[in-house]
Amino acid sequence: GDSVTQMEGPVTLSEEAFLTINCTYTATGYPSLFWYVQYPGEGLQLLLKATKADDKGSNKGFEATYRKETTSFHLEKGSVQVSDSAVYFCALSDPASNFGNEKLTFGTGTRLTIIP
């Protein structure tokens, strides 16, 4: 079945450091890929997405490129801020799986803490 594997957390970085959060996936078909973010005390919200191979999603200084050859969708940001402290979830939708057109499969989440 479909699955999403994220790097283990928690991740702690200093302000202005470079961020990478790794995400790899397994899917039956050709999935769409997403990053969702959960700030403290809030629900998840969509950060960025990519719907086909080689697409780059970007938002708020974050980027991720859909790499079909390595089945990866790593999240990057060049200079993190304290306000980026949150839990980040990688997710996929796979049209080839049961109800894959309707639902997302999420990874376990990576907690990021940025210290001033």
Next chain:
Amino acid sequence: DVKVTQSSRYLVKRTGEKVFLECVQDMDHENMFWYRQDPGLGLRLIYFSYDVKMKEKGDIPEGYSVSREKKERFSLILESASTNQTSMYLCASRPNGGANEKLFFGSGTQLSVL
């Protein structure tokens, strides 16, 4: 501002109780979802609904049921709560258009079953 509202932020129940978790959205979305979030396991889909009175099982439906009598409201029911159902429960909604459409989440209900 669009909203998905979950009725309780924290809930404490006893083993064997019947528990209702309520979710209301004000965006006229057709699709609604219930996930549970557990450390190290991420989000797992319990049930979803793509229309009033319609429901589909997700990946972990055992021990749960749902009700969708009105478009804006999607209820999760624990018929007989057990300690292994202690978790954060997240409701989400989405317009028609498939899984590529953005999901809107509520802020969650932390349920403790004692």
